[in-house]
Amino acid sequence: MKAISKANLDEVLRGMNISDISKATIRQCVNTAQELERVSGESFIHLEFGVPGIKASQFGVDMQKLALDAGIAAVYPPTAGIPEFKWNASAFIKAFVGIDIFPDCVVPTVGSMQGCFNLLMECSQLHEDRKAVIYISPGFPSHFLQAKILGLEARTFDIYDYRGDKLGPKLEELMADGKVCAMVYSNPNNPAWVNLTEGELKTIGELCTKYDVIALEDMAYLCMDFRSDRSKPFRPPFQPTVARYTDNYAIMISASKIFSYAGERVGLVAISQKLFHREYPKLKERYGLASFGDNFILTYIYVNTSGCSRSAQNAMSEMMEASVSGKYDFVAEMREYARRAHRSKEIFFSHGFSLVYDKDLDQDLSDGFFYTIGYKGLKGSELLYNLLRCGVCAITLTATRSEQQGIRVCVSMLNKDEDFIKLDERLGLFEGLIAEEGITTAE
Amino acid sequence: MKAISKANLDEVLRGMNISDISKATIRQCVNTAQELERVSGESFIHLEFGVPGIKASQFGVDMQKLALDAGIAAVYPPTAGIPEFKWNASAFIKAFVGIDIFPDCVVPTVGSMQGCFNLLMECSQLHEDRKAVIYISPGFPSHFLQAKILGLEARTFDIYDYRGDKLGPKLEELMADGKVCAMVYSNPNNPAWVNLTEGELKTIGELCTKYDVIALEDMAYLCMDFRSDRSKPFRPPFQPTVARYTDNYAIMISASKIFSYAGERVGLVAISQKLFHREYPKLKERYGLASFGDNFILTYIYVNTSGCSRSAQNAMSEMMEASVSGKYDFVAEMREYARRAHRSKEIFFSHGFSLVYDKDLDQDLSDGFFYTIGYKGLKGSELLYNLLRCGVCAITLTATRSEQQGIRVCVSMLNKDEDFIKLDERLGLFEGLIAEEGITTAE
Numbered sequence: 001m002k003a004i005s006k007a008n009l010d011e012v013l014r015g016m017n018i019s020d021i022s023k024a025t026i027r028q029c030v031n032t033a034q035e036l037e038r039v040s041g042e043s044f045i046h047l048e049f050g051v052p053g054i055k056a057s058q059f060g061v062d063m064q065k066l067a068l069d070a071g072i073a074a075v076y077p078p079t080a081g082i083p084e085f086k087w088n089a090s091a092f093i094k095a096f097v098g099i100d101i102f103p104d105c106v107v108p109t110v111g112s113m114q115g116c117f118n119l120l121m122e123c124s125q126l127h128e129d130r131k132a133v134i135y136i137s138p139g140f141p142s143h144f145l146q147a148k149i150l151g152l153e154a155r156t157f158d159i160y161d162y163r164g165d166k167l168g169p170k171l172e173e174l175m176a177d178g179k180v181c182a183m184v185y186s187n188p189n190n191p192a193w194v195n196l197t198e199g200e201l202k203t204i205g206e207l208c209t210k211y212d213v214i215a216l217e218d219m220a221y222l223c224m225d226f227r228s229d230r231s232k233p234f235r236p237p238f239q240p241t242v243a244r245y246t247d248n249y250a251i252m253i254s255a256s257k258i259f260s261y262a263g264e265r266v267g268l269v270a271i272s273q274k275l276f277h278r279e280y281p282k283l284k285e286r287y288g289l290a291s292f293g294d295n296f297i298l299t300y301i302y303v304n305t306s307g308c309s310r311s312a313q314n315a316m317s318e319m320m321e322a323s324v325s326g327k328y329d330f331v332a333e334m335r336e337y338a339r340r341a342h343r344s345k346e347i348f349f350s351h352g353f354s355l356v357y358d359k360d361l362d363q364d365l366s367d368g369f370f371y372t373i374g375y376k377g378l379k380g381s382e383l384l385y386n387l388l389r390c391g392v393c394a395i396t397l398t399a400t401r402s403e404q405q406g407i408r409v410c411v412s413m414l415n416k417d418e419d420f421i422k423l424d425e426r427l428g429l430f431e432g433l434i435a436e437e438g439i440t441t442a443e
Numbered sequence: 444m445k446a447i448s449k450a451n452l453d454e455v456l457r458g459m460n461i462s463d464i465s466k467a468t469i470r471q472c473v474n475t476a477q478e479l480e481r482v483s484g485e486s487f488i489h490l491e492f493g494v495p496g497i498k499a500s501q502f503g504v505d506m507q508k509l510a511l512d513a514g515i516a517a518v519y520p521p522t523a524g525i526p527e528f529k530w531n532a533s534a535f536i537k538a539f540v541g542i543d544i545f546p547d548c549v550v551p552t553v554g555s556m557q558g559c560f561n562l563l564m565e566c567s568q569l570h571e572d573r574k575a576v577i578y579i580s581p582g583f584p585s586h587f588l589q590a591k592i593l594g595l596e597a598r599t600f601d602i603y604d605y606r607g608d609k610l611g612p613k614l615e616e617l618m619a620d621g622k623v624c625a626m627v628y629s630n631p632n633n634p635a636w637v638n639l640t641e642g643e644l645k646t647i648g649e650l651c652t653k654y655d656v657i658a659l660e661d662m663a664y665l666c667m668d669f670r671s672d673r674s675k676p677f678r679p680p681f682q683p684t685v686a687r688y689t690d691n692y693a694i695m696i697s698a699s700k701i702f703s704y705a706g707e708r709v710g711l712v713a714i715s716q717k718l719f720h721r722e723y724p725k726l727k728e729r730y731g732l733a734s735f736g737d738n739f740i741l742t743y744i745y746v747n748t749s750g751c752s753r754s755a756q757n758a759m760s761e762m763m764e765a766s767v768s769g770k771y772d773f774v775a776e777m778r779e780y781a782r783r784a785h786r787s788k789e790i791f792f793s794h795g796f797s798l799v800y801d802k803d804l805d806q807d808l809s810d811g812f813f814y815t816i817g818y819k820g821l822k823g824s825e826l827l828y829n830l831l832r833c834g835v836c837a838i839t840l841t842a843t844r845s846e847q848q849g850i851r852v853c854v855s856m857l858n859k860d861e862d863f864i865k866l867d868e869r870l871g872l873f874e875g876l877i878a879e880e881g882i883t884t885a886e
Binding site: 027051052053054055056060061064065068069071072073074075076077110111113114117121125142145146148149256260261262263264265266286287298299300302303304305306307308309310311312315 | 494516518519588591706708709741746753
């Protein structure tokens with residue numbers, strides 16, 4: 001393709017009401033790319049979407065259809081979840097995370113989005129004066145928006161500057177005033193694909209105990225740190241988790257990525273037994289029920305959606321069972337993302353790009369669903385602006401609350417050989433543009 | 444069966460931590476009945492559940508399975524809804540409610556519960572100083588709980604005392620201070636099965652316009668006022684609605700009851716075109732988006748659940764299409780509830796019971812999904828207490844915020860001939876108990 005002119009791009013951005021491209025949301029970037037595709041007649045490389053891009057697990061599809069045939073659509077699902085879902089979730093967590101969660105303490109949710117939204121709401125109502133939430137940045141933009149909707153104070157810091165021994169002091173600084181009720185993070189991290197080490201998780205856990213903060217741990221990308229083989233049920237190495245270091249935790253596991261089941265909106269929340277049964281006077285006073293777990297199910301989830309699709313519960317239950325029994329190797333399926341990441345990173349590198357978040361302490365990052373990339377000190381907004389001119393769409397790191405300069409790359413839409421060939425061509429076009437137009441980089 | 448002794452019942456209630464039976468929730472009543480079934484060895488008549496009790500529409504089941512086979516489970520659903528859902532919903536609303544809603548202004552939700560929760564949240568964030576919600580009582584207990592979770596002030600009044608000309612002055616009294624953002628009610632009413640008349644809806648609509656209040660109209664029981672035939676698409680009489688009298692409205696339609704599809708958690712919100720596009724400075728400031736509709740979809744629903752099950756959207760879309768095209772007469776299916784109501788009311792009447800809410804102005808109420816019943820001035824708590832002793836479970840009107848004395852009867856679980864025979868026997872036992880133990884009534 002020929003590079004799109006600045007005038008044309010500016011016009012499209014104006015039409016979309018985007019004044020600062022560095023803050024454009026995923027949806028705004030998608031819309032911009034679609035408009036540019038129309039204007040230029042060229043299809044874009046889409047690196048902005050975080051959609052599965054792999055076929056849904058057949059174990060889930062088959063079971064969901066069986067459940068529908070059995071007539072389950074007519075009856076309200078139990079808000080606490082159907083028993084087999086709870087049992088299979090407990091076994092699944094034992095098999096791949098290596099911790100004990102009682103079936104009673106597992107609740108199906110309409111994706112982890114619902115889990116996180118309702119956990120956040122509940123955590124912010126446990127105490128009169130704790131209305132702040134810590135987020136590890138960069139992060140999933142929707143998580144920040146949840147706090148904004150709920151009127152909570154978001155406290156955040158860029159993990160780039162606080163790895164290892166630096167993490168504890170930073171967290172203590174944020175927790176010290178006793179106003180923090182919860183802490184939200186994804187591990188592996190979206191978008192940086194940083195994996196918190198066991199040592200870092202120990203720090204988080206101990207401080208959550210010390211300051212009575214609840215860790216809300218998002219395992220959207222469970223077992224996708226491919227540097228070690230986590231595919232064998234009940235055998236280490238397990239998914240790292242804060243659960244080994246505190247009782248103040250709830251874990252979120254979504255079927256969207258691990259089972260490529262995003263369409264059916266199903267996930268789960270697993271609450272530590274101690275937290276599940278912990279009684280809060282504020283909850284008792286407000287809702288007549290005291291325990292964290294009872295309120296999560298019967299107060300929050302119940303009046304939010306009356307539970308989660310019954311057939312989707314059957315589907316996820318079956319996919320977990322198949323994974324636990326070894327019939328279905330979901331980790332092997334996900335390795336496809338690592339292959340796409342490796343191949344596309346090589347292409348970026350060959351055109352002078354480099355990783356922004358590049359290490360877990362002394363270890364290179366794993367290949368996975370996302371990575372972050374920069375170009376010779378170019379600002380994230382300029383980088384995205386010029387990539388858009390060359391038919392490549394992404395979101396900036398600024399939009400994920402990172403303080404670093406670069407873009408987030410999601411590999412899920414790189415499906416075919418020709419996508420990689422096209423990426424290579426487009427990045428060549430980009431390199432030429434930078435040279436030709438004398439766009440200044442910090443190099 | 445033999446009546447359960449007071450001592451036995453008291454012990455069960457103590458074990459359940461129920462100190463005031465008049466305030467027991469549906470779930471608590473279910474648990475009590477289950478325990479009493481265990482203790483007495485007799486199965487109960489369950490009048491407390493509001494579950495469908497009719498098979499799910501095969502149109503939905505078949506389409507949902509087709510969608511799953513087509514691979515939709517892998518891909519996130521559009522938060523605004525799949526296009527065919529939006530189109531079919533628009534046609535369905537035209538066909539049975541008789542109003543024009545643009546497909547753009549329809550959003551699928553995880554049941555009407557999610558619709559109402561998010562509408563309420565949004566309505567309470569439109570203005571700095573409007574944090575009160577009006578509920579028409581009696582009502583659906585979960586609706587009140589939503590306001591409590593969101594920290595909103597609930598203003599309510601018993602419709603029993605404010606029918607017809609009395610409604611306007613009462614609403615003005617509640618709206619006059621300008622602090623009300625929204626008004627929630629179901630029509631037909633759960634549990635009283637009162638149907639607001641066109642005149643009453645006109646009053647509500649005009650006052651919503653005058654005081655800039657948004658009417659959130661729950662049509663869970665769409666077309667179930669069986670006094671007139673509303674089963675013919677595009678032909679009057681249509682479902683009554685406030686939409687004919689104001690632009691300040693959003694309608695909620697759930698698949699749970701009308702299509703007996705409660706298990707899959709799918710419904711819709713239809714927003715008036717004017718409200719959908721209305722811009723609110725407070726929303727713009729907080730979320731960067733100004734319009735009510737954009738925020739409903741991209742802010743609230745998006746970070747609550749990232750939309751609604753894709754296959755369930757296909758199912759509801761198909762059920763709406765089949766209804767519109769006349770292939771599927773959902774109203775005829777629902778008439779089964781009216782038959783059950785008629786037959787069970789006759790049994791209640793023959794044992795000295797009478798309807799509590801009995802008229803829409805000068806008209807007798809329709810038979811339908813619910814009705815309310817009292818016994819010779821007995822207090823609701825005493826009535827339920829003694830019915831439980833006789834193997835009949837329900838909830839009191841107090842639990843639905845009614846000021847009247849009696850119980851709510853849901854007919855959905857009265858499936859078989861023997862259920863009616865058993866109801867007759869149990870009510871006979873109740874009558875004997877009242878006489879024998881000299882339980883005082885107001886008669």
